Amino acid sequence: QCISACPVGALTERDNTHDVWKALSDPTKYVVVQAAPAIRVALGEEFGYPMGTRVTGKMVAALRKLGFDKVFDTNFAADLTIMEEGTELISRLTSGENLPLMTSCCPGWVKFMEHNFPDMLDNLSTCKSPHQMEGAMIKSYFAQKEGVDPKSIVNVSIMPCTAKKFEGEREELSNEGLQDVDYVLTTRELAQMIKEAGIDFRNLTGDTFDNPLGLGSGAGAIFGATGGVAEAALRTVYEVLAGKDLDAIEYSAVRGLDGIKENELELPNGKKIKTAVIHGLGNARQVMELIQSGEKHYDFIEVMACPGGCVTGGGQPIVNAKTQTAVNVKQERAKAIYEEDQSLQFRKSHKNPYIQMLYSEFLGKPNGHLAHELLHTHYVKRAKH
Numbered sequence: 001q002c003i004s005a006c007p008v009g010a011l012t013e014r015d016n017t018h019d020v021w022k023a024l025s026d027p028t029k030y031v032v033v034q035a036a037p038a039i040r041v042a043l044g045e046e047f048g049y050p051m052g053t054r055v056t057g058k059m060v061a062a063l064r065k066l067g068f069d070k071v072f073d074t075n076f077a078a079d080l081t082i083m084e085e086g087t088e089l090i091s092r093l094t095s096g097e098n099l100p101l102m103t104s105c106c107p108g109w110v111k112f113m114e115h116n117f118p119d120m121l122d123n124l125s126t127c128k129s130p131h132q133m134e135g136a137m138i139k140s141y142f143a144q145k146e147g148v149d150p151k152s153i154v155n156v157s158i159m160p161c162t163a164k165k166f167e168g169e170r171e172e173l174s175n176e177g178l179q180d181v182d183y184v185l186t187t188r189e190l191a192q193m194i195k196e197a198g199i200d201f202r203n204l205t206g207d208t209f210d211n212p213l214g215l216g217s218g219a220g221a222i223f224g225a226t227g228g229v230a231e232a233a234l235r236t237v238y239e240v241l242a243g244k245d246l247d248a249i250e251y252s253a254v255r256g257l258d259g260i261k262e263n264e265l266e267l268p269n270g271k272k273i274k275t276a277v278i279h280g281l282g283n284a285r286q287v288m289e290l291i292q293s294g295e296k297h298y299d300f301i302e303v304m305a306c307p308g309g310c311v312t313g314g315g316q317p318i319v320n321a322k323t324q325t326a327v328n329v330k331q332e333r334a335k336a337i338y339e340e341d342q343s344l345q346f347r348k349s350h351k352n353p354y355i356q357m358l359y360s361e362f363l364g365k366p367n368g369h370l371a372h373e374l375l376h377t378h379y380v381k382r383a384k385h
C-alpha cells in the first residue's frame, strides 16, 4: 500500500463521509458522483471478492442506492484528458518547446515537481487531472444541458487516492468561484458508506453509468495502472498523426511493473516519440536528474507517485501482510484494469461518441478557448522540503 509514498503528507486519511451524507440528505442540493478507473477493480475486496475482481456494475448500483442524483464515470474525463493532453503533445512536438511533456494527472507527482523541480514546471501538461475535468464539465456543460443551477451541485469524486483530497481544494481548480470537485472519498470511505447504509453489495444487480458524462473508453479505463496514461495517449496521438485507424493498439512496452519503462514509437512520417513511464517518486527523481544533466532526452513522460499507479493508491482497500506475501497486489489489480479495457466497446479516447458530442455541442475544439478556460490549470513554485 502506498500511503508512505504519498508526498503531500496526507498520511492520516481525512474522513469526508459526514460531509457527503449531509449533502445527500439536503433536498436543495443536486449531488453528483464520479468514480475513478482504479475503484472498480478494488472495491470488491471490501466485500469479500478475490483480488482483481471487477465490480463496475455493482459499484454503480450501490452509488445509486446511496442516493446520488447522477452517477458519472471519471473514465469519460480520462478520455477528455487524452484529447487535451494529446493535442498539447502534438503541438509541443511541432514547436519543439517544453519537451518532454509530463503528465499532470497525479497530484502527488505535481506537488513533488512544485517543491523539487520548480524550474521545470513548464514541462508539466497544463491539463487538470481527469476528476477535476469531470467536475468542471458537470458544473458547466451538464448544468447548462440539464437546467441545473451549478451553485446547487455538489460534486463528489471516489478516488483511490488521499492526495486527491488536497488537489480538490486547490483554488486554481475552480471556475467562477465554484470548486470543480467538492468532496473526495477514498475507496475505503465508499465501502464504509455502503456498509453504513446496509446495502447488500454482493446481491446487487449491476447497473450502468448515467450519460452524457458516463461513457468511458478502454483508453480511459487503463489510467488506473502505471503506463495507462501513456498508452491511452499513444493510441490517440498515433492515429491523429497517421490519419488512419490502427488495429494493434496495445502497447506492451509501457505495461508492467518495471520502475522506469522506455518506449520509442515511430510515426508514419519517420519521426519518433520517445516515452518514459515511471512509477514511484524515487524513480521520478532519478529520471528528472538525468534529464536536467542532459544525459536523457524524452518527448513524453508519464509519472505516477504510487508504485504500480493508482491501483495501489493510499485510499484503496488495505491488504494484510499475509495476502501481500501470497499475491502480487499491483499485478492482480492491473490485470483487472486491462480486462476492463478489453471488455469495452470503444477503446480509444477520440472514438468515444460522448466526447465527440461534448466538443461539438460545447467545447469547440481540443485546446480551444473554452477548453483552456475550463480544463487547464497552472502550477505554483513551492519551497524545497
Ligand code: SF4
Pocket (backbone or CB within 6 Å): 002, 006, 105, 106, 107, 108, 109, 160, 161, 162, 163, 164, 304, 305, 306, 309, 310, 311, 312, 313, 314
Ligand atoms: Fe493518487 Fe494515483 Fe498519484 Fe497515487 S498514483 S498519488 S493514487 S493519483
